[in-house]
Amino acid sequence: MYRLTFSGDEDLLDVVLPLLPAGVHTDGDELVAFSGAPFPPAVLEATGGAVDEVPADWRQRQVGSGVVISGVVSIRSPFEQKSSAPIEVVVERRGSAFGSGSHPTTQMCVALLLELEPSGGVADLGCGVGTLAIVAAKLGWAPVVGVDRVPVAIEVARENAARNAVNIDLAVSDLAIDDPPLAEVLLVNAPPPVHARVAAAVDERVRHVIVSGIVADEVEDVVKAYAGFKVAKALGTEDEWIALRLSC
Amino acid sequence: MDRAPAELLSPDRAAAEGAALGQLACELPDGGLLITASRLVEFGARAAILLAPGLFRLDLTPQEETLGLYPRVLCGWEVDWRAAEESWDGYRDASGPAPIELHGTFGDQLTVWIHVLSFTERDALATHFVAKAEIRPVATAP
Numbered sequence: 001m002y003r004l005t006f007s008g009d010e011d012l013l014d015v016v017l018p019l020l021p022a023g024v025h026t027d028g029d030e031l032v033a034f035s036g037a038p039f040p041p042a043v044l045e046a047t048g049g050a051v052d053e054v055p056a057d058w059r060q061r062q063v064g065s066g067v068v069i070s071g072v073v074s075i076r077s078p079f080e081q082k083s084s085a086p087i088e089v090v091v092e093r094r095g096s097a098f099g100s101g102s103h104p105t106t107q108m109c110v111a112l113l114l115e116l117e118p119s120g121g122v123a124d125l126g127c128g129v130g131t132l133a134i135v136a137a138k139l140g141w142a143p144v145v146g147v148d149r150v151p152v153a154i155e156v157a158r159e160n161a162a163r164n165a166v167n168i169d170l171a172v173s174d175l176a177i178d179d180p181p182l183a184e185v186l187l188v189n190a191p192p193p194v195h196a197r198v199a200a201a202v203d204e205r206v207r208h209v210i211v212s213g214i215v216a217d218e219v220e221d222v223v224k225a226y227a228g229f230k231v232a233k234a235l236g237t238e239d240e241w242i243a244l245r246l247s248c
Numbered sequence: 249m250d251r252a253p254a255e256l257l258s259p260d261r262a263a264a265e266g267a268a269l270g271q272l273a274c275e276l277p278d279g280g281l282l283i284t285a286s287r288l289v290e291f292g293a294r295a296a297i298l299l300a301p302g303l304f305r306l307d308l309t310p311q312e313e314t315l316g317l318y319p320r321v322l323c324g325w326e327v328d329w330r331a332a333e334e335s336w337d338g339y340r341d342a343s344g345p346a347p348i349e350l351h352g353t354f355g356d357q358l359t360v361w362i363h364v365l366s367f368t369e370r371d372a373l374a375t376h377f378v379a380k381a382e383i384r385p386v387a388t389a390p
Contacts, residue, residue, distance in 0.1 A: 013320075017294070017295070018265060019268045020268070020296075021269050021270065021296075023290075023294050024294055025292055025294075079373065102311045102312040102314065103311075103312075103313040104314070
């Protein structure tokens with residue numbers, strides 16, 4: 001396996017990307033391409049990059065260590081390298097289950113949760129593979145419950161909870177039909193219809209709702225649904241994903 | 249127009265310049281160019297999936313739960329891209345995956361429909377893409 005490391009801009013990519021079917025990875029300020037065969041002379045000439053041989057084990061090419069949020073929480077797959085973050089969450093994903101930590105909404109929910117002092121329970125509604133619930137448990141929130149309507153998600157979430165040595169009550173539940181479990185903090189990384197259902201069920205036990213899974217033009221209606229709560233903190237991404245902490 | 253339409257809609261040129269990508273191209277029966285390609289792209293890599301020489305290149309960067317799209321314009325025309333947003337993030341749609349759809353117009357000369365299907369292989373930390381672009385002169389666009 002050959003590795004080509006080079007620097008360049010969009011104009012250079014115009015030349016080399018049509019010649020590199022596997023594409024290029026970004027590694028810091030540099031671009032890296034891999035190939036099982038020697039790179040074409042045209043690519044070497046255009047990039048002026050350095051070629052070296054690397055082991056053919058593609059997993060070794062995962063240069064990252066998952067994501068690190070606020071310098072505190074690392075979320076990574078079992079295949080990725082360990083980070084130096086003080087709290088490490090290792091999650092696996094299967095099937096259609098959501099929540100590997102790669103999605104910006106998951107990361108923003110963690111950032112918002114980190115700003116709260118752990119004091120009570122957390123309910124992760126639409127927990128996917130359990131990532132947010134595991135983060136909450138590792139931060140010291142208890143008890144932690146998680147529900148999702150996808151059975152395989154709960155199956156994997158249980159495996160992930162065991163992998164991370166945390167105690168979480170996980171159950172299959174369809175929030176379109178079932179009443180949501182309530183706690184001092186609700187984590188609701190889900191589309192607007194789920195927020196409507198949860199907002200209608202919220203009672204005095206709930207002090208904070210961390211809302212995500214919505215885009216900018218859905219914010220107004222979702223916030224309005226959580227009557228009695230105010231936006232305490234809002235985060236957003238360039239591609240319009242929004243996360244809010246609503247508090248009362 | 250900075251290039252002759254006949255050259256831009258040449259399947260031979262599209263196949264030749266996209267050969268390293270395994271791209272196929274043919275002429276559409278009612279005039280225009282069809283290009284197709286399929287590719288396995290590792291998470292985090294930016295890879296060209298479609299190349300319409302002299303017009304555009306579409307690059308994709310799959311992540312486990314997100315997908316970056318980079319339509320790169322390769323001509324001097326004013327270009328307008330529009331997406332069918334309901335097909336944008338399939339995981340929010342309980343009815344199942346649908347092709348991502350992009351529509352582009354190149355000045356008042358050409359119109360492009362792009363469809364991209366994706367299948368994520370988490371064990372391989374990669375995503376399979378199947379993509380096609382239909383490029384037609386505006387006068388013959390359906």
